Amino acid sequence: MTDPTAPSLTPTPPARTRREQIHEVASRLFSQRGYHGASMRDLAAELGMQGGSLYAHISGKEALLIEIVEQAARQFEGALLDLGTDPRPADERLREAMARHLTVVAGNLESATVFFHEWKHLSPDAYARVTAWRDTTEAFYRGLVAQGVQEGVFRADLDVKMTANLILSAVNWSYTWYHPGGRLSPREVADRYAGLLLGGLRAPPQEGTP
Amino acid sequence: MTDPTAPSLTPTPPARTRREQIHEVASRLFSQRGYHGASMRDLAAELGMQGGSLYAHISGKEALLIEIVEQAARQFEGALLDLGTDPRPADERLREAMARHLTVVAGNLESATVFFHEWKHLSPDAYARVTAWRDTTEAFYRGLVAQGVQEGVFRADLDVKMTANLILSAVNWSYTWYHPGGRLSPREVADRYAGLLLGGLRAPPQEGTP
DNA sequence: CCTACCGATCGGTAGG
DNA sequence: CCTACCGATCGGTAGG
Structure with missing residues (x-):
């Protein structure tokens, strides 16, 4: 019925190398079952090949994790x-x-999940690089908060570190609940979160009812 | 030198059953290496016994995960x-x-980490119970936000669901960065987070500088 | 709680 | 990319 070798009339998805396909399926399996819970044979089977054949394309399981993260x-x-x-x-x-x-989290839910859950299983070198990256990101948000205070846009009494923690919580935790087909785009989520963070939950004091 | 059978002068920690010890070490190993990355032999070795001996106390690896979660x-x-x-x-x-x-997260960092990372590996029954719990917690926070709006304490234009998501992000993501010996107690973290959420980041309009 | 063991599966390799 | 295989390790059990 459907001959897989027949030319398709639907537009072909962008050509992906075998390596890219392997990374894609590995991201899904690692995110669903965890790094240690997903086997190379599972991965191979999803790609229609034998376990050993994977090693013609990649050097090993950990290299796969390193590259995804x-x-x-x-x-x-x-x-x-x-x-x-x-x-x-x-x-x-x-x-x-x-x-x-x-947008990065929502557009890469599987590799983001692997990033947040499985980075601890990296070998020391890659582990150190991910830790450095994490520090850079935290420093970015702390710098942003500190600049906002200096500019007079943010409250002067902010705890810079905890404010950055709160922002990071909001954007990172999204990997647990965001679903691409849902009600809000990543930008709309960001607008609502930023509005809440900037303006606060508390109702403004009533005019004329002091 | 130190005879492990000699009576200790330091106050003995509360008597723990062997089962409790197993749960405790399993929480640590599952949180550090993941459920599939931690082996029953690792667990037994940390308790000074052989792999097979664990099964005199527990029924299996998954029962351990279920009970921790x-x-x-x-x-x-x-x-x-x-x-x-x-x-x-x-x-x-x-x-x-x-x-x-x-306070629950900070006082149980290891089992909280297992709870957030490994619940996907539960069998269907336990999986369903954890999902139900998650729904209950989300409903609790949504209810709290909705009540705050009704009471006039919170802004009338709040997006209840996204506001609850933001609160849950803050309290749950804490498992990734909180360290018990650190600068702030869980209550102090909560005070700062609540202060930020309620009051917002934005500096209040300047008096007399319109 | 130990010894000794089970079948299954793991990541990875040799040779084609 | 396949066949056939390697040693190691997995969760778990029998019998004591």
Whole structure:
């Protein structure tokens, strides 16, 4: 009926190398079953090959984990990097940073999950690189908060570290609940989160009812 | 030198059954290496016994996971339950709920980590129970937000679901960064988070500089 | 709680 | 990319 070798009329998805396919399926399996819970034979089977055949394309299971985690780290880094020199006021920069951060999570839910859960299983070298990346991201958000205070856009009494922790909680925890087909786009989530964080939950004092 | 059978002068820690010791070490190993990455032989070795001897005390590896995850769920549930009927205004209830939630996370970092990472590996029955618990907790926070709006304590235009998501992000993500010996107690973290959430980051409009 | 063991499965390799 | 295989390790059990 459907001959897999027949030319398809639907537009072919962008050509992916076998290596990219392996990374893609590995991200899904690692995110669903965990790094140690997903076997190389599972991975091979999903790609229609034998377990040993994987090693014609990749050097080993851990190399796969390293590449998935580091690619995720690079995506986060690339999304936030140029915001360091953005001329807008800190509240707008915060909104933009959260939007980009959430877009990376939402657009790469599987590798983001692997990134957040499985980085502890990396070998010392890759482990250190991921830790460094994490520190950079925290420093970025702390810097943003501190600049906002200096600009007079944010309250002067903010605890910079805890404020950055709160922002990071919001954008990172999204990997647990966000579903791409859902009600809100990543940018809409960011707008609502940023609005809540900037304005607070408390109702403003009533006019004329003192 | 130190005879392990000699009576100790330092106060003995509360008597723990062998089963409790097994749960404790299993929580640590599961949190550090993941459920599938930690072997029953590792666990036995840390307790000074042979692999097979574990099965005199427990029925299997998955039973261990189930009990760790469900005990964590019960702790969260117990901490939040009676707040449903607390008579204080919603902003104080929010602060209290966050303090209790963070206290459970901070006081059980290892089992909380297992709870957040490994619940997907449960068999269907236990999986369903954990999902139900998760729904209950989300409903609790959504209810709290909705009540705050009704009371006039929170802004009338809040997105209840996203507000609850933001609160849950803050208290749950804490398992990734909180260290018991650190600068702030769980209650102090809750106070700062609640202060930020309620009041917002934005500096209040300047008096006399319109 | 130990010894000794079970079948299954693991990541990975040799040779084609 | 396959066949056939390696040693290691897995969760768990029998019998004491």
